[in-house]
Amino acid sequence: MTDVKDEAPASSGGSPGGSSSADGQQAFRSGFVALCGRPNVGKSTLLNALLGEELAVATALPQTTRERMLGIWTSPRFQAVLVDTPGIHKPKSALNKYMVEEAVRGARDVDVILMLAEVPRVPRGKDGHALIQEWEPGPGAKAAVELLAPLGKPMVLVLTKCDLLGERDWLLPIIQRWQAIHAFAGVVPVSAVQGRGLEALREEVEGALPEGPAYYADDQLSDRSMRWHASELIRAELFERLGQELPYSSAVTIREFKELRERDRIEATIHVERPSQKGIVIGAKGKSIKAISIGARKRIEQLTGRRCELFLEVRVTAKWTKDPRKLEDLGYRAAEAAPELDVQPGVLPELQSDPEGQGE
Ligand SMILES: Nc1nc2c(ncn2[C@@H]2O[C@H](COP(=O)(O)OP(=O)(O)OP(=O)(O)O)[C@@H](O)[C@H]2O)c(=O)[nH]1
Numbered sequence: 001m002t003d004v005k006d007e008a009p010a011s012s013g014g015s016p017g018g019s020s021s022a023d024g025q026q027a028f029r030s031g032f033v034a035l036c037g038r039p040n041v042g043k044s045t046l047l048n049a050l051l052g053e054e055l056a057v058a059t060a061l062p063q064t065t066r067e068r069m070l071g072i073w074t075s076p077r078f079q080a081v082l083v084d085t086p087g088i089h090k091p092k093s094a095l096n097k098y099m100v101e102e103a104v105r106g107a108r109d110v111d112v113i114l115m116l117a118e119v120p121r122v123p124r125g126k127d128g129h130a131l132i133q134e135w136e137p138g139p140g141a142k143a144a145v146e147l148l149a150p151l152g153k154p155m156v157l158v159l160t161k162c163d164l165l166g167e168r169d170w171l172l173p174i175i176q177r178w179q180a181i182h183a184f185a186g187v188v189p190v191s192a193v194q195g196r197g198l199e200a201l202r203e204e205v206e207g208a209l210p211e212g213p214a215y216y217a218d219d220q221l222s223d224r225s226m227r228w229h230a231s232e233l234i235r236a237e238l239f240e241r242l243g244q245e246l247p248y249s250s251a252v253t254i255r256e257f258k259e260l261r262e263r264d265r266i267e268a269t270i271h272v273e274r275p276s277q278k279g280i281v282i283g284a285k286g287k288s289i290k291a292i293s294i295g296a297r298k299r300i301e302q303l304t305g306r307r308c309e310l311f312l313e314v315r316v317t318a319k320w321t322k323d324p325r326k327l328e329d330l331g332y333r334a335a336e337a338a339p340e341l342d343v344q345p346g347v348l349p350e351l352q353s354d355p356e357g358q359g360e
């Protein structure tokens with residue numbers, strides 16, 4: 001892959017195409033585009049599909065993304081800086097409050113917000129048809145729109161996972177119900193896994209960007225360091241291997257990241273909240289940690305295109321998800337002041353399967 005991160009955004013003079021043209025060609029456009037919505041609706045998967053690179057961690061479990069990440073999408077005509085954000089949900093722990101605040105911070109200074117929502121999962125046929133007529137967006141999705149609308153940015157509704165929609169005719173009633181909640185600037189149905197609707201989304205995004213030069217070099221893909229991506233890829237492996245409960249209590253920090261001539265050498269710590277969880281991560285005779293290490297190493301090597309040696313240790317950091325100071329120690333720091341929007345528990349309804357409550 002090309003560079004994940006340069007130290008600083010490219011100077012504006014280096015933009016492909018420039019910001020205006022005297023010869024009648026279309027002017028170059030650039031700007032920021034936030035991908036927002038409830039947990040698990042497919043934000044990170046869509047970002048990866050648009051970039052054509054497995055950059056953001058996406059898993060089957062809700063609340064995978066914890067921090068903002070910029071994915072830089074550069075074409076000859078535009079540069080859209082895509083902001084992947086955590087899912088908006090009712091926060092209880094310090095970690096979850098941080099995540100929802102990150103989502104709002106991510107959407108605050110953008111040119112357009114893509115509000116992602118899954119199509120309803122309804123069986124085909126007569127029963128499904130009747131259910132679709134009665135369907136309306138759930139309270140969590142409505143609350144997410146209510147949280148984002150006061151930011152005053154144009155919002156485009158992106159209906160995700162359309163490959164799971166029983167019948168194509170159902171799109172119209174679904175769109176009508178959404179438009180009754182908010183005057184969306186546009187609506188685009190997509191399936192990121194099938195690559196459908198992405199061209200229409202590109203047009204919508206390009207049209208929403210103001211004229212201007214590129215913010216980043218055209219071969220830069222992310223604003224995050226390889227060190228950060230490595231910790232995310234180890235966490236992805238934990239999410240996918242360790243079932244429902246444990247991933248929400250785990251965090252990964254990198255103790256050492258050395259770029260040697262032939263390979264990268266990474267030492268990382270997996271933090272869990274309880275000694276019993278440490279036992280689960282390590283597994284009988286170290287079987288589990290070995291599998292996690294092999295899987296994470298493969299993911300890192302795929303992203304960097306280089307060989308990697310990975311050394312993992314597991315440490316108990318008691319109640320880290322509940323303690324704002326420990327969160328900071330593990331790298332979850334707000335780069336800027338908290339948003340003006342006060343994300344109070346009670347504003348947003350519970351997640352249907354609330355991972356925060358598990359294992360307590
Ligand atoms: N069938 C189908 N599944 C999808 C599609 N897009 C995403 N998914 C799946 O939905 C799940 C969640 O995807 P993510 O991209 O991690 O969702 P997210 O919105 O980033 O989730 P959080 O970071 O947890 O808020 C994964 O299992 C994806 O494979 C799609 O277009 N079709």
Ligand SMILES: [Mg+2]
Nearest residue numbers: 043044064065
């Ligand atoms: Mg995500």
